[in-house]
Amino acid sequence: MPSTTYGKGLRGLSLATLAIIALALALVFFYAPLDADQGFVQKIFYIHVPLAIVSLCGFIFGAVLAAGYLRTGERKWDMRSYVAIHMALIFGIGGLITGSIWAKASWGHWWVWNEPTLVSFLIVLLLFATYQPLRFSIEDPERQSRYASVFAIVAGAFVPLNFIAVRLAQEFVHPRVLTLGGGNLPGSMRLTFLISLVGIALLYVTLWKYEMAAKNARSQVRRLRRTLLGDDNIRPAGRSAAPS
């Protein structure tokens, strides 16, 4: 069976990511104008919002990949879904911390419990934080993959529902600068934001491919060992949340 090579094109992708992120940082600090209301602290927007958006899209991406596993029964889809959710969690934590810093600078509090956007994001993050313990609690690899995929799909469907619910809520403290009608951002700020978003999205894809390549290499080494030396020479992998 031919194996998938996740490392293909990784160097070009890494260089593109680096270039776009460098460009985004230059635009953030030397091109985008200062916000009339918030001043310099608004620069956090260009890192916080892309991290949060890419994280939420990553959860949905993980759900789509999990559906691929349930449809085909191939372990590679489960691995892809696992890595997508794992990466989205890291980006989500980044979004949460940068948001918290922005909240402290703007509102004087690290966290505001009556703000629907913050709390709903925290709920989504906590929901997906249970994904790994769920996997770890199931020993049988087949069942682990199946249950985790069902969880990923249900939790993934919760992401857009949650987003719509927050948008429909009446009382806002959180500024609404991004809408389907183009939003309230002036042109230079919008361009800077879009470049930042592309940079963070590319970073997500690069790290996803990087981790997939590493996991794929490890599983191929184990498979080679099994083929060459027989099953008796394989050390049991032990219980793990990651697909084997």
Next chain:
Amino acid sequence: MSAVFAIAPALPLGKSGKFVAGAYIVFVALILIYVAIMAIRAQRLERELDELRRDVEAARAARDPERETEGVL
């Protein structure tokens, strides 16, 4: 590099500078932690590959000891 800094406009850091710096440092720190974890994993994989190579060589030597001896002589 110094030319770039010379033409770059000064940033109005003020009181909010530390918060902006903090947010971007968190971003860089997350990436660095991730890269460090991946480096540890790469080292582990390298060890496993090395172990596999030694095991394969030992298995080959055990399977064909005569050829090994001939090779040495």
